Amino acid sequence: MNNLIRLVDGQARIITDDPWQLHDAENAGSAPLILPLAAWRERQSVEVLQGGAMSADGLLLQVDDEPEALQPFLPSLALIAIDFPSFRDGRGYSQAYLLRTRLGWRGELRAVGDVLRDQLAHMRQCGFDAFAVRADKSVEDALKGLAGLSVLYGRSVIEPRPLFRRGRAGAEAEST
Amino acid sequence: MYQYDDYDRALVRERVAQFRDQVQRRLDDELSEEEFLPLRLQNGLYLQKHAYMLRVAIPYGTLAASQMRALAHIAREYDRGYGHFTTRQNIQFNWIDLERVPDILDWLADHDMHAIQTSGNCVRNITTEAFAGVAADEYLDPRPLAEILRQWSTVNPEFLFLPRKFKIALCAAEEDRAAIQVHDIGLQLYRDEADELRLRVLVGGGLGRTPIIAQTLREGLHWQDCLSYVEAILRVYNRHGRRDNKYKARIKILVKALGIEAFAAEVEREWQPIKDGPARLTEDEYQRVAASFHKPAYAPLDAIDLEFGTHLARDEAFARWVSRNVMAHQVPGYLSVVLSTKPGISAPPGDVTAEQMEAVADWSERYGFGEIRIAHEQNLVLPDVRKADLYALWTQAQAAGLGTANAGLLTDIIACPGGDFCALANAKSIPIAQAIQQRFDDLDYLHDLGELSLNISGCMNACGHHHIGNIGILGVDKNGSEWYQLTLGGSQGQQAALGKVIGPSFAAEQVPAVIERIVQTYVDYREVNEGFLDTFQRIGLEPFKERVYTREEVA
Numbered sequence: 037m038n039n040l041i042r043l044v045d046g047q048a049r050i051i052t053d054d055p056w057q058l059h060d061a062e063n064a065g066s067a068p069l070i071l072p073l074a075a076w077r078e079r080q081s082v083e084v085l086q087g088g089a090m091s092a093d094g095l096l097l098q099v100d101d102e103p104e105a106l107q108p109f110l111p112s113l114a115l116i117a118i119d120f121p122s123f124r125d126g127r128g129y130s131q132a133y134l135l136r137t138r139l140g141w142r143g144e145l146r147a148v149g150d151v152l153r154d155q156l157a158h159m160r161q162c163g164f165d166a167f168a169v170r171a172d173k174s175v176e177d178a179l180k181g182l183a184g185l186s187v188l189y190g191r192s193v194i195e196p197r198p199l200f201r202r203g204r205a206g207a208e209a210e211s212t
Numbered sequence: 213m214y215q216y217d218d219y220d221r222a223l224v225r226e227r228v229a230q231f232r233d234q235v236q237r238r239l240d241d242e243l244s245e246e247e248f249l250p251l252r253l254q255n256g257l258y259l260q261k262h263a264y265m266l267r268v269a270i271p272y273g274t275l276a277a278s279q280m281r282a283l284a285h286i287a288r289e290y291d292r293g294y295g296h297f298t299t300r301q302n303i304q305f306n307w308i309d310l311e312r313v314p315d316i317l318d319w320l321a322d323h324d325m326h327a328i329q330t331s332g333n334c335v336r337n338i339t340t341e342a343f344a345g346v347a348a349d350e351y352l353d354p355r356p357l358a359e360i361l362r363q364w365s366t367v368n369p370e371f372l373f374l375p376r377k378f379k380i381a382l383c384a385a386e387e388d389r390a391a392i393q394v395h396d397i398g399l400q401l402y403r404d405e406a407d408e409l410r411l412r413v414l415v416g417g418g419l420g421r422t423p424i425i426a427q428t429l430r431e432g433l434h435w436q437d438c439l440s441y442v443e444a445i446l447r448v449y450n451r452h453g454r455r456d457n458k459y460k461a462r463i464k465i466l467v468k469a470l471g472i473e474a475f476a477a478e479v480e481r482e483w484q485p486i487k488d489g490p491a492r493l494t495e496d497e498y499q500r501v502a503a504s505f506h507k508p509a510y511a512p513l514d515a516i517d518l519e520f521g522t523h524l525a526r527d528e529a530f531a532r533w534v535s536r537n538v539m540a541h542q543v544p545g546y547l548s549v550v551l552s553t554k555p556g557i558s559a560p561p562g563d564v565t566a567e568q569m570e571a572v573a574d575w576s577e578r579y580g581f582g583e584i585r586i587a588h589e590q591n592l593v594l595p596d597v598r599k600a601d602l603y604a605l606w607t608q609a610q611a612a613g614l615g616t617a618n619a620g621l622l623t624d625i626i627a628c629p630g631g632d633f634c635a636l637a638n639a640k641s642i643p644i645a646q647a648i649q650q651r652f653d654d655l656d657y658l659h660d661l662g663e664l665s666l667n668i669s670g671c672m673n674a675c676g677h678h679h680i681g682n683i684g685i686l687g688v689d690k691n692g693s694e695w696y697q698l699t700l701g702g703s704q705g706q707q708a709a710l711g712k713v714i715g716p717s718f719a720a721e722q723v724p725a726v727i728e729r730i731v732q733t734y735v736d737y738r739e740v741n742e743g744f745l746d747t748f749q750r751i752g753l754e755p756f757k758e759r760v761y762t763r764e765e766v767a
Contacts, residue, residue: 124250124333126373130450133370138485154234154243154251161369177242185230187223189363190439190491192370197490198439199219199363200497 037148039175041156041182043165048182050175051166056094056115058148070094070117070148073101080112087111096148099127103134110141118164120149129162136163136193153177157184163193213274213583214359214504216324223366224321227328231255232314239311254334254372256327257313261635264308267330268320272340272358272382273301273586277573280584282323284569290316295569297553297562299626299677300379301339301586302330306633328366333374335365335446340382341389342587345505346548346595348540351402352409354384356502357438360493364439371446375453376461378446379418386706391588393417393426393708394680396463397445399438409435415445415475416467419674423710424464427472429479435498440491444483448475508581508596513545517599532659533606533617545599551592551609552616554624556649559613560642561627562590571612579605589626591619622664622731623649626677630670630687631694637670639687639694644668644723651724652731661731664744665703680704682744683730684711685723696723700730700756701748712753715761726760733759 037058040051057063059071071079076095083089087108094115095106106116116135118128128147135141146166147159156167160182169178191198231251238248252258256267268283275283283303287295290312291305298304308316320326330337338361340354341347361380365371371378381392384401392398398414411433417426433441449463467475524531539548551572554561564572576584576594579601585593592614597605609615618624625648628634630641645668652658667681678684684699696718699711718726733756738747748756 123247124373125455126333126371127451127455129370129373130447133447152247154247155373158369158372184369185223185226185367187219187226188369189219189223189366190368200494200500201490204217204219204497204500 037168039169039171039173039178041167041169041175041179042144043160048179050179056117056146058096058117068092068094068115070096070115070146072096072098073105076109084112085109090114094146097128097131097135099125099131101131103131103139106135106141107139110139110143113143115144115146116141117146117148117168120147120151120155123150123152123155129158132159132162132164133193137196153181156181160184161188161192161194213276214271214355214501220324220363221321224324224326224328227255227326227367228314228317228321231317235310235314250332250373253332254329255313255317256330257308257310258331259635260306260633262633263306264310264313265304265306265633266308266313266316266327267298267302267304268325268327269330269337270301270303270325270586271362272338272344272355273342273588274344274355275584275586277576277582277584279323279325280569280573280576282319282325284566284573286316286319287566287569294563294565296560296629297564297586297590297592299588299590299675300337301342301588302337303586304629306629331377332372333376333378334372335368335374335378335380338362338365338380338382339390339395339588341385342550342585342591342593343389343539343548343595344384344585345507346541346543346546347385347389348542349386350384350542351386352384353502353505354382354401355505356498357399357401357435358382359501359504360439360497361442364442371450374446374450375455376458376463378449378463380442388705388708389588391677391680391704391708394419394423394677394704395426397442398426401435404432411435411438413441413445416464416472417708418462418464419677419679420462421459421672421674422462422464423674423679424468425708425710426464427467429472429476436493437487439493440486440489441479441483443486443491444479447482448478452478507543508583510543510546510596511598513543513598513600515544515599517545520599520602523603527603529617530603530606532655533615534602536617536621536659537619538602541596543596546596547599547602549594549597549602549605549609550587550619551594551614552618552624553591553614554618554649555613555616556623556653557646560629561625561645564592564614568612568614571608572614575605575608589619589624591624617655618658620663620665621658622652622661622666622683623658625649625666625668626681627668628670628675630668630676634670634675636673637687638672638689639670639696640720641668641670641676641687644685644687644696644720647720647724648727651728661735662743664731664734666727667702677704678702679710680708681711682748683727688717690717694720696720698726698730698760700753701745703745714753714757729759730756 381395400412413430414426415429537550580596627641631637668685669676669678670687680702702711
């Protein structure tokens with residue numbers, strides 16, 4: 037994919053040689069592809085499906101999908117992409133939260149679709165570490181959107197403790 | 213009231229800088245209007261009929277005198293000299309230039325204020341009642357938890373693009389003055405037998421196109437579980453709320469579709485893994501926030517003030533105002549005062565001029581502890597006034613146009629800005645409100661009628677809460693002309709109810725006469741000391757219908 041930003045050791049990098057392709061009619065045969073669950077399963081060997089080998093493909097989680105359905109395949113995957121059909125559709129944030137915190141996904145979590153500068157910081161907070169910025173937008177500009185605000189009152193995937201457990205006056209390290 | 217610390221200040225400052233950049237990118241056309249729209253909405257900026265409208269947050273309706281003066285400055289420097297207070301305790305400015313919005317937000321940040329999440333499909337301003345911390349019937353002070361929820365919901369990254377807007381209200385008194393049963397989440401706070409703070413969690417209430425009274429989702433939730441439980445509700449809603457139709461996207465539709473038991477089970481499943489985690493509120497944090505809401509230094513006063521008694525006996529107009537606009541207080545010798553923004557023809561409901569704002573700020577310092585509240589009914593409240601100062605305050609309030617003795621009466625109309633300003637409206641609200649206020653300008657008669665709420669919305673979105681007015685008026689569009697549909701028997705509070713449609717709608721000029729017939733029906737049928745709502749519940753819709761739709765033309 038072009039227009040890709042990836043966090044490497046917490047640092048944002050623009051990636052120019054990303055091999056992954058979102059599955060569509062034109063690239064049906066070539067790997068590595070990112071496919072919706074049903075299409076992904078069809079392309080995998082029994083070994084991969086049983087967790088005995090790594091998949092050459094990545095998995096695309098769509099807005100109506102249950103992240104829990106991915107659980108059996110997580111050990112075989114190198115990449116999960118979450119689709120944002122519109123930047124105003126916020127389901128992907130909760131899917132990312134669940135994948136990271138409830139299902140323990142540690143591999144790459146890539147935001148794809150209507151991915152724009154002004155949402156990147158929120159995506160990062162929710163555990164995304166790769167951002168395929170929409171093709172008509174400048175990826176250099178989008179980089180500026182990653183930092184977001186320095187204050188997070190509540191909690192998130194990358195900062196699971198609310199501010200009141202992070203040393204705000206009089207609130208240090210309470211365990212109740 | 214809550215005191216900002218460095219974190220709070222840094223957040224609002226950075227947010228202003230971020231929005232300044234976004235506005236610039238919009239002006240440079242780097243951002244399309246479609247991309248800019250949710251960004252500006254999340255900073256309170258709407259595009260209305262004539263200009264941009266900026267809605268400034270007044271968290272749970274509490275303002276310091278200095279903040280009220282800051283709002284007056286905005287009204288004067290950036291608008292046309294006034295602002296409009298809303299049913300969700302915020303203030304709207306109707307004539308704003310896009311280019312100047314970042315400067316306004318900077319000015320707000322100078323005064324520990326912001327416009328964050330006053331619009332958009334996110335968690336909106338957290339509201340509670342105007343008498344929080346002083347009401348005589350209060351179980352406990354709801355403001356610390358309201359502030360904790362405000363912070364938790366502010367720029368919470370997972371929940372900024374919900375299916376639709378999301379409103380949370382708290383009530384901690386016997387009487388519900390925050391309309392919690394018509395909110396997405398309503399929290400009723402109370403103390404259990406062990407004196408522990410607990411919450412009854414209501415969900416799925418709301419007005420708009422599909423008005424629904426909230427259902428109880430959970431009883432007895434421990435206060436420390438408040439944030440994790442609300443987080444669980446929001447995650448379920450964010451994942452499963454409808455996004456295919458904006459009129460079916462509120463949580464009430466999801467709750468209705470699943471049924472409350474199934475919805476509760478979903479929330480429970482989401483909550484169990486997080487309830488004992490770091491989202492659990494700590495005693496330290498509660499105390500840190502609660503310290504901002506410690507009681508002011510009340511003077512030890514007698515409950516009886518002789519001079520006050522003399523004024524009451526001598527001045528009938530003052531006595532009338534006291535009977536309606538003064539509320540019982542927790543501390544002897546103190547009272548809370550409602551300054552009515554509903555004088556009638558001279559100003560639309562909720563509109564307050566810069567001069568009035570400054571006067572109110574002065575009074576709050578002279579007669580109180582420099583604090584002002586905004587009521588859900590769009591009035592202003594001075595929470596701590598000494599009984600001995602009431603007469604002086606009333607005299608000045610009268611002179612400033614804020615002394616109308618009509619709190620809770622028929623002319624204390626809740627109204628949205630309507631077709632005069634709002635791009636969504638089907639019909640105007642303000643001229644209807646003013647025509648009714650003119651028709652009922654006899655204060656003796658109004659006081660004789662007693663408690664009677666009349667709410668007007670210019671469209672189905674129901675910003676004027678018409679469903680829960682004893683008399684509700686809804687503006688509807690019929691072949692391009694403006695008509696008004698009436699409902700009767702709505703109410704807010706613990707006995708919240710949705711009004712029933714009386715029949716076919718009316719033309720604007722018919723409305724005052726129709727209201728008169730409704731009121732006359734009540735007067736004819738009421739028993740001694742029976743309020744409008746009680747009479748309506750006893751006799752039902754029919755007698756009103758009969759009177760209103762008699763064959764003779766309504767004029």
